[in-house]
Amino acid sequence: MSNITRFDPFAADPMSDLFHGLFRPLRGGAGGEMQLADIKVDVTEGDTQYTVKAELPGVEKDDIDVKIDGNLVSISAKVERKHELKEGERVIRRERYSGAVSRSFSLESEIDEAAAAAQYKDGVLSLTLPKKAASERKRLPIN
Incomplete structure (x- = not known):
């Protein structure tokens, strides 16, 4: 015989993401600040290197x-937005975020750190990450 269970539409399942943030006030999270966005990355692999493109819009190169x-x-990366309000103005909606964001991921091969290069242009960080040369494996003789 099968068990009967109650359906909870807000339980932790993939469908609950559909309603996430639906009932949030117009001003965003606490204090009118929106949550910081994730870093979106594209990683491609060639024979000798990896290429990473990461979207970081509105971030200064030094940050x-x-x-x-x-x-x-x-x-x-960190993003700092100055809140400039003129006298008599009030914030109705604030979607531009301030704060810090980070992303870590591992690749299949080790990276040659000395030959790695980075370039930042138009809100996109481009990384060229050469693979380390595969070290020769030495077979140990068994005595």
């Missing part, structure tokens, strides 16, 4: 930090 540790790539 971006990229770290490479073996095959782990970490991108972080």
